[in-house]
Amino acid sequence: MVTPEGEPVLRGTPYRADCPTRRILDRIGDRWTVLIVGALWDGPARFSELGRRIEGVSQKMLTQTLRGLERDGIVRRTVYPEVPVRVEYTLTEAGRTLREPLRALEEWSIAHLGDVSASQEAYDRGSASS
Amino acid sequence: MVTPEGEPVLRGTPYRADCPTRRILDRIGDRWTVLIVGALWDGPARFSELGRRIEGVSQKMLTQTLRGLERDGIVRRTVYPEVPVRVEYTLTEAGRTLREPLRALEEWSIAHLGDVSASQEAYDRGSASS
DNA sequence: CAGCATCCTACATGATACTG
DNA sequence: CAGTATCATGTAGGATGCTG
Numbered sequence A, B: 001m002v003t004p005e006g007e008p009v010l011r012g013t014p015y016r017a018d019c020p021t022r023r024i025l026d027r028i029g030d031r032w033t034v035l036i037v038g039a040l041w042d043g044p045a046r047f048s049e050l051g052r053r054i055e056g057v058s059q060k061m062l063t064q065t066l067r068g069l070e071r072d073g074i075v076r077r078t079v080y081p082e083v084p085v086r087v088e089y090t091l092t093e094a095g096r097t098l099r100e101p102l103r104a105l106e107e108w109s110i111a112h113l114g115d116v117s118a119s120q121e122a123y124d125r126g127s128a129s130s
Numbered sequence C: 001c002a003g004c005a006t007c008c009t010a011c012a013t014g015a016t017a018c019t020g
Numbered sequence D: 001c002a003g004t005a006t007c008a009t010g011t012a013g014g015a016t017g018c019t020g
Helices: A020-028 A033-041 A048-055 A061-070 A093-097 A099-128 B020-028 B033-041 B047-053 B059-071 B093-097 B099-128
Strands: A075-080 A084-092 B075-080 B086-091
Touching: A020 B047, A020 B093, A020 B099, A033 A061, A033 A075, A033 A084, A033 A093, A033 A099, A033 B020, A048 A061, A048 A084, A048 B059, A061 A075, A061 B059, A061 B099, A075 B059, A093 B099, A099 B020, A099 B059, A099 B093, B020 B033, B033 B047, B033 B086, B033 B093, B033 B099, B047 B059, B047 B086, B059 B075, B059 B099, B075 B093, B093 B099
Parallel strands: none
Antiparallel strands: A075 A084, B075 B086
């Protein structure tokens, strides 16, 4: 199928930065989302437990990322009004379905990590030859 | 299997920010990589053609992202010493294999975009009730 | 315990001008 | 055409201190 100008229809859909995939990538592309989803995959966890499980995360980023995930319906936040208060985070059903695409990515990463590293070294060697 | 301290090995592997998946996410998580891979999926393209295909990309970011992808072995850059010079970008074999995980992500995005949006609206409504 | 508020810095991205 | 170089800026993220 072709437009009146003879241009394939596909060309009429330029690659836009606001596609659905981009919205998800903005989520999982940040530094902590994937780690949190991974840490919650084993089971629910409290705030401080998450902080301990995930290496290097600051309190601020943990809070901020969890809020975003809660807002997106990926994580459920449950407050137990005990003293002191206990807050538990769980993956929602939607959150659990995220595992498949993430695993596809993980497998690709593991499978190609060697190639990528080798390519980088070769590239850097080439550029360094001054 | 347990460490000398009696800690399960799995717990000895806290979620780290430097896993292979994170390295790939740092690549595809940026604003342009996925768009470029998508634009090159149809076939090779020249620099300016890519700029035209991808909405909103600046010359600088196009160059920068392409260099990174070339360094990672995802994209191949070929210079034809004509006048004026012609440069063609192609997906490498490794680049083409990236399609599967990206498509898994895309499908998840499309399948859950509605849920996510609904969850966000509900979340925002709840917070707005002052 | 589980945060919120504030300040501060580094870096990612963009706009603009210039070049082989 | 296909970049490079420079400058400007928004924001992600970290450090710190305080609170219900």
